[in-house]
Amino acid sequence: MFGVIISGRPVLTEPQAISPTQFAFNLPAAPAFNHIVVFLLPGTQLPPDTAASVYVQIPPAPDFRFLGAVANEKQSAIFKVDGLEQVAQAAAAQGGAAQVPAVTLGISIEPLAQVGAAMQAKQAEKEAATFQNRGNGGNGSMELVKAGAAATAATNPEAVKLLAQRIIGNAFNFLASFSGNAGPGGVEVVPLKAFQDWWQKFGKKIEMDPSFLVREEQN
Numbered sequence: 001m002f003g004v005i006i007s008g009r010p011v012l013t014e015p016q017a018i019s020p021t022q023f024a025f026n027l028p029a030a031p032a033f034n035h036i037v038v039f040l041l042p043g044t045q046l047p048p049d050t051a052a053s054v055y056v057q058i059p060p061a062p063d064f065r066f067l068g069a070v071a072n073e074k075q076s077a078i079f080k081v082d083g084l085e086q087v088a089q090a091a092a093a094q095g096g097a098a099q100v101p102a103v104t105l106g107i108s109i110e111p112l113a114q115v116g117a118a119m120q121a122k123q124a125e126k127e128a129a130t131f132q133n134r135g136n137g138g139n140g141s142m143e144l145v146k147a148g149a150a151a152t153a154a155t156n157p158e159a160v161k162l163l164a165q166r167i168i169g170n171a172f173n174f175l176a177s178f179s180g181n182a183g184p185g186g187v188e189v190v191p192l193k194a195f196q197d198w199w200q201k202f203g204k205k206i207e208m209d210p211s212f213l214v215r216e217e218q219n
Helices: 084-093 112-136 143-153 159-178 194-208 212-217
Strands: 003-004 016-020 024-026 036-038 050-057 065-070 077-080 102-111 178-183 187-189
Touching: 003 024, 024 143, 036 050, 036 065, 036 102, 050 077, 050 112, 065 077, 065 112, 159 194
Parallel strands: none
Antiparallel strands: 003 036, 016 024, 024 102, 036 077, 050 065, 050 102, 178 187
């Protein structure tokens, strides 16, 4: 059903079938690679209202990381894979290529709604990381928020929605006192510095007490 292409290696078209909807490719981590192509083999048609989610598990981490998906409407995709250089270097230091562990590429046929939620969560996490690096110098103050959102996104999109609503509410309550009127029409505006101040204070609160958003909602 699926094929995999890594630059400089033979095309792989015979995954291990874990279940009727789950498949796995075992890929040597060396030589290291940064991108991987996953595609549907000619004649393959996924069931209606489904897509094929693509995951990667890089030793020594036990968990699978969501990369993206392919579907009947988009039968191939290129995914960026980070972290393999460190794996190859560590294995080489311990005894050469024979010690290099295999990377597992997992493909799972899942409902479109579930795949869509995972895609949105991945994009939101990427945008949050970009904003964080620009807004506070990349000091990691929002790691707990991002980790919590990523962990629940694929299985419980409602929890992610609720978390987003609480963050927005916290921002609104803080920024409301800084609003003022500007321009001929008296448009209500908030200074950019006020938003930057909220972002820094919010990050510090998360570091000190990740559960404060829950208590605010209960109060």
